[in-house]
Amino acid sequence: MRDLDTNIRPTDNFFHYASGGWMKRNPIPATEAMWGSFSVLRQENRKKLKAIVEEVSQDKKATMGSDAQMVRDIYSTGMDEAKRERDGVSPLLPIFEKINALKKPEDIIPITAYLHRLGFGGIFGFFIDQDERHNDKNVLYLVQSGLSLPDRDFYVNDNEESKRVRVEYRKHIMAMFKLLGKTPKECGIAIESIMRIETDLAKHSMTQVELRDIEKQYNKRTLAKLAKEAAGAEWEKYFRLVGVGKPKEIIVAQPIFMKRTAEMLREISITEWKDYFTWHVLSGSSSFLNKAFVNEHFKFYSTILAGVKKQRPLWERVVGFIDGTVGEALGKLYVERHFNHEAKKKINELVNNLFSAYEAHIKALDWMTPKTKKLALKKLHAMTRKLGYPDKWKGYKGLVIRDDSYIENYWRVHEFEWKRTIKKLKQKPDKKEWHMTPPTVNAYYNPVMNEIVFPAGIMQSPFFDASADDALNYGAIGSVIGHEITHGFDDQGRQFDSTGNFKNWWTDEDKKKFEKKAKVIENEFNNYVAIGDMKVNGALTLGENIADLGGITLAFAAFKKSQEGKERKILDGFNPEQRFFLGYAMTEREQIRPELLKKIVVTDPHSPSIFRVNGPLSNMPEFAEAWGTKEGDKLYREPKERAKIW
Ligand SMILES: [Zn+2]
Secondary structure, three states: OOOOOOOOOOOOHHHHHHHHHOOOOOOOOOOOOEEEEEHHHHHHHHHHHHHHHHHOOOOOOOOOOHHHHHHHHHHHHHHHHHHHHHOOOOOOOOHHHHOOOOHHHHHHHHEEEHHHOOOOOOOEEEEEOOOOOEEEEEEEEEEEOOOOOOOOHHHOOOOOOHHHHHHHHHHHHHHHHHHOOOOOOHHHHHHHHHHHHHHHHHHOOOOOOOOHHHHHHHEEHHHHHHHHHHHOHHHHHHHHHHHHOOOOEEOOOOOHHHHHHHHHHHHHHHHHHHHHHHHHHHHHOEEEEEEEHHHHHHHHHHHHOOOOOOOOOOHHHHHHHHHOOOHHHHHOOOOHHOOOHHHHHHHHHHHHHHHHHHHHHHHHOOOOEEEEEEHHHHHHOEEEEEEEOOOOOOOOOOOOOOOHHHHHHHHHHHHHHHHHHHHHHHOOOOOOOOOOOOOOOOOEOOOOOOOEEEEHOOOOOOOOOOOOOOHHHHHHHHHHHHHHHHEEEEOHHHHEEEOOOOOOOOOOHHHHHHHHHHHHHHHHHHOOOOOOEEEOOOOOOHHHHHHHHHHHHHHHHHHHHHOOOOOOOEEEEHHHHHHHHHHHHHHHHHEEEHHHHHHHHHHHOOOOHHHHHHHHHHHHHHHHHHHHHOOHHHHHHHOHHHOOOO
């Protein structure tokens, strides 16, 4: 209980009350932008992964193509800084040569395709996933992209933070191009080209809030129609060059952006495009280059944008890279050593209890008509779960990893995954696929599969601890489970039916009532000041805030049910209900640097942690009762003003 700060009243600021002591003892390390339960566990996991990587690195005889060999050789090339110093930018020279050979507007599409295949960004992008309206097949989504700052807002907004970021971004481009050997004059011209192109793309990009609108982004087109709507770009050629062939249909997520892109191919001069592509190649490969580039990239993206003081040690960066490339190979080795089968069994039971609580709550809702309730229950009953790690590993058969070059290994993995992705267009969606690796300390809800997924990484203390009392576990992992289930019923998730198709199953009346209730949450969060003059964006964070409130409410109900007939114990001076809320606040504890906070307010659909605790709890009568909140307390809300959906 030394984690608490008892100078603060729990009914004024539960976030600080529950974690103030911990925060004082655990300042943010110099290598981090934030520090809390998630980051501590992630750090511990990285150490476990390091031990695995070092263990398999001893095995000099591992067969070519085995998980151990791939992990071993990516690690050894990643740790070989001396080679990167010797190589400098030489691995990029053939690419720069191709960029320098550009002559006419018709050359832009082929170079874009070439760079996309190598894993570089540029102008737009695409991915292949289930068709949201017909999820028994995969389809191609064409999407906005091509920026180097974290969001379009940083290019077009005129607040202080955006201006600061733009000034620093220009300096960063200058420094990187100087390292490449350009003259100050050339650097100055390049900065203008890059800013002109990226700002134009930004102006025609959807905002983060617009990106939450699924209907608006579901624009199915034939190739012919796309060529007409976004005339001027040879789309057919692009898809052929990236290996997709001639797609029958394409979902154009941002038609205005694509139209503008096609116009820009002709309006922007070839010299400007050369600068733009050179920049994206240079910036995109900086972590594979010599230290001068690595340091300059770190300075801008981690120090200036996120406030981090010091780079993580190289091994941490390389282990993170392995997780992001051959993550299931490493994950398999991780699971063999660290998976807790007992925890999986217990968590499976918790999921069952959360589902039961949800069912009872839906049945008891006073605002929903029986017709919609029936379909909500149908969706709940159809929701599936994945716990721990994949039943079927996706495997890397055919991928060749060598001990020669870090960046070459990256390109090999990228090309391999690229082909795997493109094959999906002709395949049925794979229900066994995972979108997170096993060591990941996180969880997700996937609306097109109507499934909740919890990797092995999150099935550990402080989220789940088999030796802790039920109250803490329900407050911690129980709330996480409830959160993911609620995503199936948040402002976005509710628009997908029980089979995972984007299809309305709500009566107009129920839809209106839901929206009205959601608006209460949106308005509440709009009032929270994150930092300086920057407030939380209630519309951007709506889905997560609905999921938080629903998750804790449902976990609390499941907890109460699990305690029926059991003895009520007081531990450390707290009753079971109080411990439940302490368990929740413990998982959400987090300190964050101001630079990162200013960034996430613009880009992150999650609210800052303090509001993820104080926000939902101020709406819960269960919390008010457990802690005795009353009028005048900062976390007090009039019963009729409290937000509640599920
Ligand atoms: Zn979430």
